[in-house]
Amino acid sequence: MSYREPLSPRLRRLPWPSVGRVERSLWLVVGITLAGDLLTTYVGLNAGLTESNPVARAAISQFGFVALVAVKAIAVGIGVACRPLLPREYTAVVPAGLALPWVIATLLNLSLFV
Numbered sequence: 001m002s003y004r005e006p007l008s009p010r011l012r013r014l015p016w017p018s019v020g021r022v023e024r025s026l027w028l029v030v031g032i033t034l035a036g037d038l039l040t041t042y043v044g045l046n047a048g049l050t051e052s053n054p055v056a057r058a059a060i061s062q063f064g065f066v067a068l069v070a071v072k073a074i075a076v077g078i079g080v081a082c083r084p085l086l087p088r089e090y091t092a093v094v095p096a097g098l099a100l101p102w103v104i105a106t107l108l109n110l111s112l113f114v
Contacts, residue, residue: 020087033102034072039081040109041068049112 019027041051042065052055059067080092086093096101 010075020092023092023095026099030076030095030102033099034076036106037068037102037109038072040106040113042107044112047113059068089091 045051045060045065051060052104056068056071059071063070075098079098083091
C-alpha cells in the first residue's frame with residue numbers, strides 16, 4: 001500500500017457512525033443554539049450585563065470571551081466522544097442534552113434585551 005493513495009478511499013473504509021434524521025436535526029439545533037448563546041452572551045457582556053454561570057464567569061474574567069467559546073467546545077467534544085458509548089437507540093440524547101440548556105440560555109439572554 002502506498003502512502004500516495006487518494007484520501008477518499010481511505011475515508012470510505014472508516015466506520016462512520018450512523019446518524020438518524022432526528023439526531024441530525026438535533027445536532028443542527030445544537031449548532032444554532034450554541035451560536036445563539038455565544039452571540040447573545042457576547043452582546044450582553046458588552047452591554048454591561050454579567051454572566052450568571054459561575055464557571056463561565058470565572059473563565060471569562062480570567063481569559064476573556066474566548067474562554068467561553070472553549071468551554072462550549074469542550075462540552076460538544078465530550079458529547080461527541082461519549083456518543084458511541086450509548087446504545088444506538090439513545091444516541092439522540094447527546095445532542096438533545098446539549099441543545100436544551102443552550103435553547104433556554106439563548107431565550108433567557110434574549111429576554112434581557114427586551
